[in-house]
Amino acid sequence: MVQVQARIATHESKGVTLLLIGTALLYLLLFLGLPLFAVFYEAFRKGWELYWAALQEPDAWSAIKLTFIAAAIAVPANLVFGVAAAWVIAKFEFKGKSLLITLIDLPFAVSPVVSGLVYVLLFGAQGWFGEWLSAHDIKLIFAVPGIVLATIFVTFPFIARELIPLMQAQGKEEEEAAVSLGASGWQTFWRVTLPNIKWGLLYGVILCNARAMGEFGAVSVVSGHIRGMTNTLPLHVEILYNEYNFVAAFSVASLLALLALVTLLVKSLVEWQAKRSGEPLHHG
Amino acid sequence: MSITIEHLNKQFGSYRALNDINLEVNSGELIALLGPSGCGKTSLLRIIGGLDVADSGSLLFHGEDVQQRDARERNVGFVFQHYALFRRMTVFENVAFGLRVKPKKERPSDAEIKRRVHELLSLVQLDYLADRYPAQLSGGQRQRIALARALAVEPKILLLDEPFGALDAQVRKELRRWLRRLHDELHITSIFVTHDQEEALEVADRVVVMNKGVIEQVGTPDEIYATPASPFVYQFIGNVNLFHSRDHASWTGQHGDAVAYTRPHDIDISHVQQDATALPVEVKLVRAIGSVVRVEVSTQNSSELIEIELSRERFELAPLANGDKVFIRPRQIRVFETGAQHELSAA
Numbered sequence: 001m002v003q004v005q006a007r008i009a010t011h012e013s014k015g016v017t018l019l020l021i022g023t024a025l026l027y028l029l030l031f032l033g034l035p036l037f038a039v040f041y042e043a044f045r046k047g048w049e050l051y052w053a054a055l056q057e058p059d060a061w062s063a064i065k066l067t068f069i070a071a072a073i074a075v076p077a078n079l080v081f082g083v084a085a086a087w088v089i090a091k092f093e094f095k096g097k098s099l100l101i102t103l104i105d106l107p108f109a110v111s112p113v114v115s116g117l118v119y120v121l122l123f124g125a126q127g128w129f130g131e132w133l134s135a136h137d138i139k140l141i142f143a144v145p146g147i148v149l150a151t152i153f154v155t156f157p158f159i160a161r162e163l164i165p166l167m168q169a170q171g172k173e174e175e176e177a178a179v180s181l182g183a184s185g186w187q188t189f190w191r192v193t194l195p196n197i198k199w200g201l202l203y204g205v206i207l208c209n210a211r212a213m214g215e216f217g218a219v220s221v222v223s224g225h226i227r228g229m230t231n232t233l234p235l236h237v238e239i240l241y242n243e244y245n246f247v248a249a250f251s252v253a254s255l256l257a258l259l260a261l262v263t264l265l266v267k268s269l270v271e272w273q274a275k276r277s278g279e280p281l282h283h284g
Numbered sequence: 285m286s287i288t289i290e291h292l293n294k295q296f297g298s299y300r301a302l303n304d305i306n307l308e309v310n311s312g313e314l315i316a317l318l319g320p321s322g323c324g325k326t327s328l329l330r331i332i333g334g335l336d337v338a339d340s341g342s343l344l345f346h347g348e349d350v351q352q353r354d355a356r357e358r359n360v361g362f363v364f365q366h367y368a369l370f371r372r373m374t375v376f377e378n379v380a381f382g383l384r385v386k387p388k389k390e391r392p393s394d395a396e397i398k399r400r401v402h403e404l405l406s407l408v409q410l411d412y413l414a415d416r417y418p419a420q421l422s423g424g425q426r427q428r429i430a431l432a433r434a435l436a437v438e439p440k441i442l443l444l445d446e447p448f449g450a451l452d453a454q455v456r457k458e459l460r461r462w463l464r465r466l467h468d469e470l471h472i473t474s475i476f477v478t479h480d481q482e483e484a485l486e487v488a489d490r491v492v493v494m495n496k497g498v499i500e501q502v503g504t505p506d507e508i509y510a511t512p513a514s515p516f517v518y519q520f521i522g523n524v525n526l527f528h529s530r531d532h533a534s535w536t537g538q539h540g541d542a543v544a545y546t547r548p549h550d551i552d553i554s555h556v557q558q559d560a561t562a563l564p565v566e567v568k569l570v571r572a573i574g575s576v577v578r579v580e581v582s583t584q585n586s587s588e589l590i591e592i593e594l595s596r597e598r599f600e601l602a603p604l605a606n607g608d609k610v611f612i613r614p615r616q617i618r619v620f621e622t623g624a625q626h627e628l629s630a631a
Contacts, residue, residue: 173368176335177430179355180362181382181437191385195372 082159116221142224361434
């Protein structure tokens with residue numbers, strides 16, 4: 001009698017499976033795990049006291065505050081913009097729609113340094129509007145408003161990009177049903193549209209926030225690196241590192257690494273919740 | 285509430301969705317808009333409901349122009365093909381939605397809302413599902429909840445877009461009888477869109493047949509079936525045989541270039557030649573389908589196939605077999621000149 005063993009066409013032998021998993025793990029360890037470990041290792045190398053001291057130093061504090069201010073303005077601004085843009089793109093037909101979608105993607109396509117330079121060109125002392133701005137005593141470049149502007153620019157695709165496919169897939173029938181039942185535009189948005197996109201929106205906010213806090217290139221160009229005034233966390237790390245102050249540099253960097261870990265955790269939680277509530281996310 | 289539509293036009297880019305539509309819907313009537321996909325029936329329904337705007341023409345509810353009124357101010361219930369239930373709300377909240385969004389002074393109390401919602405859920409026989417979410421319901425249940433939701437605001441007009449289109453055949457049949465009964469109870473002026481002729485003929489008081497943005501015929505189901513006004517209606521409603529005047533001049537009459545239409549069940553078969561107009565044919569296929577027997581015959585000199593339907597009793601009186609030489613003669617035939625025929629072949 002011949003024994004027929006059931007074999008699934010896509011089934012690999014155990015050795016191949018292990019080899020594939022092993023390669024992936026090794027790769028992750030080498031390029032993600034090791035650097036992350038290095039950040040914390042270097043930060044704590046000279047002990048807790050120096051770590052704390054580096055974080056409590058006034059310039060570091062000011063960088064932390066500025067980073068939070070920039071994110072606290074950029075994220076809500078892009079929240080409003082992202083929802084509005086996704087709403088018009090997904091629910092209405094109009095001329096120039098694909099142009100609008102392309103424009104939303106622009107910050108992804110352009111190098112952040114270039115977008116920073118554009119702001120300098122427009123609003124800097126020698127820029128197009130520089131004279132007018134200085135005549136009215138408004139300082140954008142090498143000041144906090146410029147950093148906020150650059151952060152908004154770099155992060156504005158995140159929320160819109162997350163919502164557009166989601167809202168397009170959901171269609172506009174529910175909104176039409178709400179209107180035919182007598183709901184106003186506002187009521188329709190709050191009661192029907194927003195609950196339908198809440199997980200996607202939260203997901204976009206998390207990504208947007210992570211980028212807003214971590215942005216280096218564009219902010220670096222418009223900041224002017226004035227210590228204690230126009231330095232965000234990433235810029236402060238660079239300055240400390242260039243001064244060979246490694247412990248302080250890695251201590252501040254560890255905050256950013258921590259932020260990334262928290263972001264990942266919250267992101268997974270949101271994904272899990274979204275899946276449970278039947279609202280599959282675009283990037284899933 | 286009656287609906288009057290006069291000279292209505294709608295264009296999407298270069299595509300003419302509605303072309304000079306005129307229609308009068310009486311108060312309390314149940315009307316079917318019937319036609320193939322892309323004929324403009326859904327556009328017309330959406331314009332009546334205020335979800336789309338016509339380019340020109342007038343739309344009156346009970347003699348009053350409503351074109352400037354928003355969908356939310358028209359007091360029209362709309363039932364969507366894919367239900368469009370609010371997925372984040374329970375069945376109860378879905379039905380209550382129209383009451384909850386009313387301005388504060390018109391809004392009923394919570395107790396009153398509860399009473400009304402349960403009343404409507406009992407009307408659609410789904411009271412036991414109040415706490416479920418739409419995703420937990422079957423298609424037929426969702427459609428009935430959608431209907432209850434539309435009825436909650438006591439609309440004067442009910443519009444239904446392919447209400448049974450996404451359901452399987454058995455549920456469809458059940459639901460359309462149920463819709464007819466419901467309409468007989470409530471007497472709301474109702475318009476439903478369908479591409480299914482059987483559905484339109486079974487449910488509606490009057491049927492509006494549309495094709496390529498134009499109304500081809502308006503009439504009772506009986507009129508539409510028995511006396512189609514155009515070749516298109518003839519072909520769209522039921523099966524039909526075509527006879528060109530060049531081959532069958534005796535049937536099309538004295539017309540120069542014309543096409544004659546006859547239904548498969550309006551043709552007599554005989555083993556002997558009754559008169560000079562009878563056509564000698566050969567039986568090619570005999571197939572019994574349920575209560576009818578379908579016979580395909582072909583003429584001797586051309587290969588054109590003619591379809592004939594006989595009742596089972598009639599067939600058993602004079603059985604036929606493949607290869608039999610017999611004579612056929614139409615009991616009823618309609619002739620359309622070929623000018624009109626052009627439109628048809630383009631469809």
